[in-house]
Amino acid sequence: MEYKPTIGLEIHAELNTKSKMFCSCKNDPNEKRPNFNICEVCTAQPGTLPVANEEAIKKVIKTGLALNCKILKESKFDRKNYFYPDIPKGYQISQYDKPLCENGHLVVNSKKVGITRIHLEEDTGSSIHPDGADYSLVNYNRAGVALMELVTEPDISSGQEAKSFAEELQLIFRYLGVSDADMEKGLMRVEVNISVSKTKKFGTKVEIKNLNSFKVVQKAIDFEIERQIKLLESGQSVVQETRGWHDKKEETFSQREKESAHDYRYFPEPDLPPMSFSEDYIEKIKSEILELPSEKRGRFKNEYGLDEKSTEVFVVQKYFSEYFEKVASEVDEWIDQKDDKEIKGAIKLASNYLISDVLGILGGKEFKEENFKVTPENFAEFIKMIHQREISSKVAKMLLVEMINTGGDPSAIVEENNWKQIEDSGELEKVIQEVINKNPKPVQDYKSGNKNAIQFLFGKVMAQTRGTANPQKVRELLENMLK
Ligand code: ADP
């Protein structure tokens, strides 16, 4: 019988509130000056008292609602006691037995993963260990920043599933506007718990911390599954412990044996009153939830007829999808006969140009206003010119580059450069005749049966017209004239 892996995740996300969780210090993950955003409260000076940040509480409730959780009407904060230099009070204000949210779930790629709880706590400061020094430094800018912790049920069964789940959560946090959730910046942190077993009974679990990308989450899980199976197969047992991930060696390593809840001496936080929420309060937060990624996926398919792959490219980039929708609404306006097939065709054209050409030109840079100055109106106008065959696809590529560089209006640029597609047969025949006269050899080749020679002449005509000739027409005319 095969070993079955069991995986549960613990995910932390720093909330993007203006101020910290229990004081009015600025929450700025980009602050480079150490110990700049600190005060008496978040450095735990004697006699100071915490005041809870309501915005943070609302953001956690909002997340819970989006993830189908039950919101507890009565909730409270607790002290989690442990000593560490980056935690100035000697305890962390967290939540123990009455978290804000419980019992939710999220479906990712048709796999349903239970969400045990989501609670609110404060982040720690950060310790810095200068290379070779016999001392450490500590920066309290992050101390006291509102931190949300989400714990899943052990419902996940592979590294790939864990990665997809974490990615979808990140997307949801961003759609909800509760956290920027950047893994590289440590704004979102994923810890994984893994065990393997041949029976229904779960095996001993190992926790892996400090995974700084989704890819590493997957790799670390896959490695750990193999490690545990090997141990068990050779008659050894898995030790319950916390492990880290070695980036270069691509393996997990033992850090410490895991502490359990009683080590933390949890007790209710006496300096903060318990919280209670009315039905209205929760309903109001619910009404502020806009469209979630899964809903957008469905809508993009139905409304615009986009395939799954294109839809996904838009859904994972919120601003990009909003831009696309603005363009699509313009398309609706110029196709006045409301021919659904025609409209979907033009929208598909817009989506293709955005995904292949625009993203290609941006070359990995994020699609956002600073990087792409073309207005949706101008972009729709550009698509219209292609769709109505006013410009050739070759000109379209040049035009797009020009629009991105100058932010200019497409019709003005086409006018300036004389890029309008030449449709006029008389005009095209003139150019073709010239090319035929100047190139007797290929003409002869063509006539004596080398059909490929026409390609050379075609290229000459297109070059002579700087790509503005209607290629379809050129081919027809050229064939006729050679006859
Ligand atoms: P602890 O008390 O050690 O923190 P919890 O019961 O709170 O353990 O679970 C922490 C995380 O580990 C949760 O995401 C949970 O789903 C997961 N988990 C629990 N038991 C197992 C197991 N045997 N194998 C893998 N993951 C597990």
Ligand code: ZN
């Ligand atoms: Zn402070």
Ligand code: MG
């Ligand atoms: Mg736990």
